[in-house]
Amino acid sequence: MVASTTLMGPVSKAFVTDIHRFAKTEGIEIVHFERGQRKDEETRRWLKQFQAEEGVLYIGVAQEQLAGFRLTTKISARTGMAFP
Numbered sequence: 001m002v003a004s005t006t007l008m009g010p011v012s013k014a015f016v017t018d019i020h021r022f023a024k025t026e027g028i029e030i031v032h033f034e035r036g037q038r039k040d041e042e043t044r045r046w047l048k049q050f051q052a053e054e055g056v057l058y059i060g061v062a063q064e065q066l067a068g069f070r071l072t073t074k075i076s077a078r079t080g081m082a083f084p
């Protein structure tokens with residue numbers, strides 16, 4: 001049996017929307033990392049400019065590699081119901 005990820009889509013989208021809203025409200029930059037970019041070097045660069053005693057430095061976005069499989073939804077010709 002394979003668990004469906006269908007229910008996670010709206011949850012994930014809402015989470016990302018909330019992150020973007022938080023970043024805009026608080027004036028925090030969202031940094032998109034390129035493949036191979038060193039996150040620790042980027043963080044050191046941001047720390048040099050950071051004046052507050054504590055807080056959010058930036059929000060980093062990176063695409064990590066994942067070995068997995070993808071499901072597609074098909075419709076049964078016999079029942080008309082969706083199945084993975």
